[in-house]
Amino acid sequence: MSVDYTRLAADYDAVRVDEATDRTFWLPALREVGRLSSGERILDLGAGTGRYARLLAEFARVVALDLSPDMLARARGKGGFDSIRGDAHRLPFLSGAFDATVAVMVLHQIADYPDVLKEVARISRRVAIATADLRGRSLGILEEAFPSLLPIDRARFPAIERIVEALGHAGFSRLVLERRVLRRTLPVTVQLERVRRKYISTLDLIPRGEYERGLAFLERELPRRYGDAYETAIEFTFLGASA
Secondary structure (H helix, E strand, O other), X not given: OOOOHXXXXXXXXXXXXXXXXXXXXXXXXXXXXHOOOOOOEEEEEOOOOOHHHHHHOOXXXXXXXXXXXXXXXXXXXXOOOEXXXXXXXXXXXXXXXXXXXXXXXXXXXXOOHHXXXXXXXHHEEEEEEEEOOOOOOOOOHHHHHOOOHHHHHHHHOOOHHHHHHHHHHHOOEEEEEEEEEEEEEEEHXXXXXXXXXXXXXXXXXXXXXXXXXXHHHXXXXXXXXXXXXXXXXXXXXXXXXXO
């Protein structure tokens, strides 16, 4: 199953990007596990609309790579970094072209991520990965609304131990693994709009009838259970390694 990012591109930033969270949660974790330094050459793999490339470009020389022309068109509008359309399985760069590669919530989108990690090891000395361990995750009320959401996500996201194994086979060593919890409080009206615009890419993969029933359920139950404020606490896994 694959997500239609051509269709989602227009809404992608509107329902996902929170610059304060990107600066205080995602960017520090990536810099720490990837040992990212000022002036380095960094590849943002699967960069999408360039939300992280833009932040990385404030201290490094960044190239954003993505397969979707619609996502890249929005990335180019941000400026400050180069953007290239390309397939992660065949990276269009010379060996050793980068100091580090960053991949944020990307591996579950890739057909053969072990092969891609070998390509990453070819073109860069270090890697910083952000992903999620779905084995023990609970989605709370979203699980009630969309029963197939978590099973689909568990099939999409590679297990952390498999990623560690693939990094080793790719030639990476000196592994760093950190788990960090992202806590957010959003107005219920904002959360409902995010669901309507499918802020979780897997919402694009569940049956249409299930999505419509689940949305109606949330429109009724979110205000009743949470009042005005929807609170979440979600754990993400960050892995860093060097070749």
